[in-house]
Amino acid sequence: MTISPVLILDFGSQLTQNIARRIREMEIYSEILPATLPASEVRNRNPRALILSGGPSSVYEKGAPTLDPSLLELGIPVLGICYGMQIIAHVAGGRVERAKVREYGVHLFSPSQKASSLWDSFRPASPVLMSHGDWIQDLPKGFHVTGSTETTPIAAMEDPERKIYGVQFHPEVTQTVSGVDFLSHFLKDICRITPNWTIRGYLDRHVEEIRATVKEDHLVCALSGGIDSTVTALLCYRALGERFHAIFVDNGLLRKGELEGLQADLTTLGIPLEVVDAKAIFLTRLKGVSDPEKKRKIIGKTFIDVFSKETRKRGIVRYLAQGTLYPDVIESVSTFGGPSTVIKSHHNVGGLPSRMPFKLVEPLRELFKDEVRRLGRELGLPDRFVNRQPFPGPGLAIRILGSITPERLSILREADAVVRDEVEKSPFSSELWQYFAVLLPVKSVGVMGDARTYEHVVAIRSVRSVDGMTADVHYLTPELLGRISHRIIASVEGVNRVVFDISPKPPATIEWE
């Protein structure tokens, strides 16, 4: 069954994903497409409504993204947000100009006297987020003004005949207090969409889809122990049973107890895990390597070598499942956004190369991270697992500054176990994005039991973040820091000093390498 989506045409706003998320939270399915997609492709998807996002351009600039006017004649409701409203005005014959008064930040919006049915949730002077340097000077034919702020006379407009609406503010952010009600009213009452997009429905649909794709063949999945690959595996296992193979490559760079924990969780869920012990080859290839990028490249390549060899052994396998998520898909189709400079070359199980002789199955490619977590719960993953902190593909290798040796790995593993244990006993651990130990490439002098020591230094990192793109330091309490330091120095041989990292991202990154 295909679901007719609400289509969001992306004109390059940083907030476009928020629109999709707000709509999905209403259990209505929405997808983001680049605004440059030909109108025929938009039509082919049979949308229930079109939403035009904001964007950084000015409609009158050369090369600014535009809208195919035929999309306004499809007979389906259209809502333009910020640039989205201006582009409607522009292509429908109105005039957009540089604003006499630009608005950035929260302003007070009032619906017009001749109120539109859209404003049920808005009282006069409702706070809304504005972010625009242009405004609509003249309305296109058929439109009237439906709201204004103190400084922007045309802050909302509509053509009720054709059900085309525009708002200058951003309803998709929390600063616009009635924003979600407004979107909900637009979709449910104006577009007459009945919410029917649930995680349960997604699960059932994708189990069917995987079965229909893989048919009688076998499918393999590389498990990393992270939430994305684990949920992918659970879904595939539910669809294929014995024709599903989960391979875990033990690269020797795991945290203390990690593999055992994963095995226990999967056994509880009835999923057989095939563990490949590749510790020796990873450690041999990493020997003497200190450069962070070299480490990442070696780990990525070695993973592919080991995984390819293992799958070749299982000749019957034709399909490979990957835990690609929706934000990765949008990034690769987005015309205006796209990844900026490579700060670190990330290695994930999800980044397996296309030259492998498999057909790809990506059952999470329509989901945001929080939806993956919900799907995980639906598939029986315990909360403890679903809420775990992220762990990078290259593992402890990028938390050991300098070269990686079995001795240094063992020191970091023990120190990290203390940090996790202590933080997890605290009431705020579920609010943290990550908390871990890092082994520094310096030794320092200390004194233990009257004797001079010259030993390793461990740093503690503890951060809050929404998506890992930026992060704030979470200052652990002096008591907790004291306990962690005391325990590490007392129990981890080779460490005589513990320090706390107080750098936010940016300018630092979360991982040290």
Ligand code: XMP
């Ligand atoms: P940075 O260090 O770039 O990390 O601030 C941001 C988030 O990404 C995680 N991270 C990785 N995850 N493969 C991954 O799967 C990687 O190579 C990798 N490098 C960093 C990091 O743990 C943090 O959550």
